[in-house]
Amino acid sequence: MKSITTIATIFALLLTCIYATKEATKKKKSKLYVPQIDCDIKAAKIINPEFIAKCPSGCQDVKYRVYGTDIYASFSSICGAAIHSGIVDKSGGKILVQKVAGQSGYKGSFSNGIRSLSLPRWRESFIVSEGKPKKGVQYPSTLEYSSSSNTPVKGGSQRKEYRTTAVPLQTTQGAFTTAKAAIRTIELVSTTPKPATIPTTVTTTITIQATTGVATKPPVAIHKVRDIGSSNVHPAYSSVAAVASRQVQAVQGRTQNQAFRGSSSHASNRNIARPNTGLQRQEPIVSFRKPSTSPANLGFSSKEDVVPKPLEPVSQGNPNCKVDLSFLIDGSWSIGKRRFQIQKQFLKNVAQALDVGPAGPLMGIIQYGDDPSTEFNLKTYTNSKDLQNAIEKILQKGGLSNVGRALSFVNKNFFEDANGNRGSAPNVAIVMVDGWPTDKVEEASRLARESGINIFFVTIEGPDENEKQNVIETNFVDKAVCRTNGYYSINVPSWFSLHKVVQQLVKRVCDSDRLACSKTCLNAADIGFVIDGSSSVGTGNFRTLLQFVANISKEFEISDTDTRIGAVQYTYEQRLEFAFDKHRTKQDVLNAIKRINYWSGGTSTGAAINYAFEQLFSKSKPNKRKIMILITDGRSYDDVRGPAAAAHQNGVIAYSVGIAWAAQDELEAIATDPDKEHSFFVDEFDSLYRFVPRIIQNICTEFNSQPRN
Numbered sequence: 001m002k003s004i005t006t007i008a009t010i011f012a013l014l015l016t017c018i019y020a021t022k023e024a025t026k027k028k029k030s031k032l033y034v035p036q037i038d039c040d041i042k043a044a045k046i047i048n049p050e051f052i053a054k055c056p057s058g059c060q061d062v063k064y065r066v067y068g069t070d071i072y073a074s075f076s077s078i079c080g081a082a083i084h085s086g087i088v089d090k091s092g093g094k095i096l097v098q099k100v101a102g103q104s105g106y107k108g109s110f111s112n113g114i115r116s117l118s119l120p121r122w123r124e125s126f127i128v129s130e131g132k133p134k135k136g137v138q139y140p141s142t143l144e145y146s147s148s149s150n151t152p153v154k155g156g157s158q159r160k161e162y163r164t165t166a167v168p169l170q171t172t173q174g175a176f177t178t179a180k181a182a183i184r185t186i187e188l189v190s191t192t193p194k195p196a197t198i199p200t201t202v203t204t205t206i207t208i209q210a211t212t213g214v215a216t217k218p219p220v221a222i223h224k225v226r227d228i229g230s231s232n233v234h235p236a237y238s239s240v241a242a243v244a245s246r247q248v249q250a251v252q253g254r255t256q257n258q259a260f261r262g263s264s265s266h267a268s269n270r271n272i273a274r275p276n277t278g279l280q281r282q283e284p285i286v287s288f289r290k291p292s293t294s295p296a297n298l299g300f301s302s303k304e305d306v307v308p309k310p311l312e313p314v315s316q317g318n319p320n321c322k323v324d325l326s327f328l329i330d331g332s333w334s335i336g337k338r339r340f341q342i343q344k345q346f347l348k349n350v351a352q353a354l355d356v357g358p359a360g361p362l363m364g365i366i367q368y369g370d371d372p373s374t375e376f377n378l379k380t381y382t383n384s385k386d387l388q389n390a391i392e393k394i395l396q397k398g399g400l401s402n403v404g405r406a407l408s409f410v411n412k413n414f415f416e417d418a419n420g421n422r423g424s425a426p427n428v429a430i431v432m433v434d435g436w437p438t439d440k441v442e443e444a445s446r447l448a449r450e451s452g453i454n455i456f457f458v459t460i461e462g463p464d465e466n467e468k469q470n471v472i473e474t475n476f477v478d479k480a481v482c483r484t485n486g487y488y489s490i491n492v493p494s495w496f497s498l499h500k501v502v503q504q505l506v507k508r509v510c511d512s513d514r515l516a517c518s519k520t521c522l523n524a525a526d527i528g529f530v531i532d533g534s535s536s537v538g539t540g541n542f543r544t545l546l547q548f549v550a551n552i553s554k555e556f557e558i559s560d561t562d563t564r565i566g567a568v569q570y571t572y573e574q575r576l577e578f579a580f581d582k583h584r585t586k587q588d589v590l591n592a593i594k595r596i597n598y599w600s601g602g603t604s605t606g607a608a609i610n611y612a613f614e615q616l617f618s619k620s621k622p623n624k625r626k627i628m629i630l631i632t633d634g635r636s637y638d639d640v641r642g643p644a645a646a647a648h649q650n651g652v653i654a655y656s657v658g659i660a661w662a663a664q665d666e667l668e669a670i671a672t673d674p675d676k677e678h679s680f681f682v683d684e685f686d687s688l689y690r691f692v693p694r695i696i697q698n699i700c701t702e703f704n705s706q707p708r709n
Contacts, residue, residue: 033141034094034131037078039064043126044074047144047417049099052131055079055092065554066116068106073122074099082128084114094131099124101412102451108693117555118697120521120704123415123451146417315383317357321510324362324378324421325354326414328406328431331367331397335434339460339495340396343432346498348388353506356384361510362420363387368406369399374413379420403437407444407480411451426518428509430456431480434495436463436471445480454482454517458505460492482517512561513623521700522555523562526580526624528616530608532632533569533599536661541685542598545631548657548688550593552629555696558586564624565589566616570608571601572637576615605636605666609643617652627699629655630670633685635663644670653702654678655695659685 034052039059059079066080067073082088082095090113103125108118133139327350329343347365354361362382365375375394381387410429415421429448436459445455457477463470473479481488490505492498508514529549533542549567556563560581567577577596583589609630617626628647647654656670658681671678677698680691 035141035143037143039077039079041078042075043072043078043081043097043099044124044417044423045145046078046097047146048140050097050137050139051143052094052096052133052139053078053143054094054131055082055088057090057092059083059092060090060113062115066114067108067119067122068103068116068125069109069111071100071103071106071125071127072116073103073106073119074124074126075122076116076126078126078128080114081116081126084109084111084116085128086112087128087130096129096131096133097126098129099126101125104447104450108697115693117693118700120700121450121452146423315355315357315360317360317362317382318355318510319359321354321361321506322359322425323428323509323512323515324415324425325364325509326378326410326427326429327363327365328372328403328410328429329365329367329394330401330432330434331369331399332401332434332438333369333398334401335396337396339434342495342498344391344394346432346502347391349499349502350506351384351387351391353502354384354510356382356387358382362422362425364414364419365391365394366406366410366414367394367397368402368409369397370402371399372402372406372409373397374419377414377419378422400438401433401435402439403431403433403476403480404439404441404444407431407441407448407455411444411448411453415451415453426454426512426515427452428454428456428515428518430458430505430509433457433459435459435461435467437476438472440473441476442473442479449482449517452518452520454515455480455488456505456509457481457489458492458498458501459489460495460498462491482515487514513621516623519623520557521703523557524623524625524703525556525563525627525699526566526617526620527553527556527563527627527629528566528568528580528612530612530628530630531567531569531577531596532603532605532630532634533601534571534603534632534634535600536603536634537598537600539598541633541659544685544688546593546596548631548692549629550590551689551692552695553589553593554586555692556586558584558589560584564621567593567596568608568612568615569596569599570604570611571599572604572607573601574608574611574615575599576611580616580619603632603634603636604638605630605632605670606638606640606643609640609647609670613643613647613650613652617647617650625703626650626652627655628652629657629695631657631659632662633659634661636666640666641669648672655698656680657682657688657691659683659688 034054036054036056037046039056039061040063055078059077060083064077064080066076066084068076068081070085072081072084078095078097079088079092083090087093087095102121102123104121106119106122106125108116110116327347329347331340335343351363354363356363362378364377364380366372367375376390381390407429413419414429415427417423421427448455457480459477468474477489477491478484487508490501492501512518531545531549537545553565556565558565564580565578565583566580569575569577578592583592609628612628617628620626644654652672654670654672656667656679658664658667658679660683662681664681667679667681668675680694682688682690
């Protein structure tokens, strides 16, 4: 009895162990896999709206930039922001990241060993919290990164093509050739009037076949042609008709289930007349290759052979017009069906003139009435032909003309990476308005502009003097557009003259240098550093001074079309270290700053200002803000007031930074008014770094306070 009890106890323990092992295995299997990210990964690079990730150690380095406090701009380092917010320390760890809306401003601060920077605005933000999964939420085990390459379309209209494997045809001597190629099957329906001797509808399935290695044009529609004098086929074509009939029947049996329906309206116009006779022949209804024997065997000359021709190369788009463009079209009832059709034709003309393509402009369309809706986004169509076909199929929504609501929709939803927004291309919204809006546009437009969207208005048949009392918001165009100087608005007196402004609009949209709303304080300046290389500076301090120059330069988006950097060193004489157009990437600029050799000599600051204007700022681009940052450690041997005043009058915004023996009165004379915001002084070179955030913040504050005219 005791042995039975012992066996039962052992058996129970064994079952318990097995159960515990299974449970442990289940828990192990269900454990969340957390992807690891690098220190330099920015939130904008990851498409997932919410995710858990693991940061490595060492992300507290100053090269991993962070913008904001608590809520961070999306081009901040994720792990840098996590350390700044105190979620992890420099050893790294798991974090939870959530994307949120862009902010109108980001305040910098110093926290947990990281100094975050200020920023006026950005289109997307994120917040960081402890890396604990929320109940009921599934987090991705693999993160999806954005890239410049084309991504699959996740929504909107798609053109479908059905392809089948080529089926060899049974051939008559020399009449046809077969090849191992893909074939495109099209079902065409053509109708004719109803005489007793002719069937009313003929449904024909055709196959256009490409020999391997030979590109072909899209299939040409084949048409049923009505005879003039007789329903009989002319004897000269009887052999062709017989062969064609047999081939059509053979192909129909194989491809009927894969055929897609073509347009019957396209298949009713073209008649091929037979000269010198009262008859018309039927056009051959399959593709013929020229036979090796004489064409006389088929009963027609070689000119009548229907031979597939190579496709024309598809345009990659106009590289001189790289913009991401959203058209907001008026679908309200007030526009009427006829004017809505004119509006669509205008869009098709614009699409053709733009030359849409991956390397050039991309275009999406939103239709608004009571509420806005996306017809298709930026990545749905990547050539003008497909885009024009899609525009023709747009149906009118009806409703009111709620433009303000449409602009809010564009700002919050349209220019997203998932919709094809490229980031490197300016965002443009063109609003078509019949008459006037039925809601207010000012606030929605302001928020869109602050997100970097360049707003254009095309108003057609605006209110006359008697109708202005019905307008909800007076001067609505000036309250909405990117600038009020007339460049961003086009008023068309009549719908029937809308076609005349196509080229004018396209030219303005493609001039990226004048798209002011996509310009920010970080990408719209020519910054010239004027560096004191006098003997009093010394070699060691000169390297510290160059580090200060590099730290300021790092904060800007540097390229030939964004911010450009130049540098001049001076003593008694002046030397151009590099001009604005010399270096086109941030790394090239930073390398060039490192290579500047200390000169040594006297201090002629006035002459250096004149030299910098002649060699740098006189060659600045028209729409760039000209910013001079002069750094000196002593009083000048010449006058600085005259040269500084001349630079100010020519549009140069001057900042002066003095160290040690620099004269306060000269620093204030050099600086743009108010001089307290443009001149700085420190006792030691090692304290220069403290002015980097203040100078950047002042540049951005000044940029955002510009008038809109």
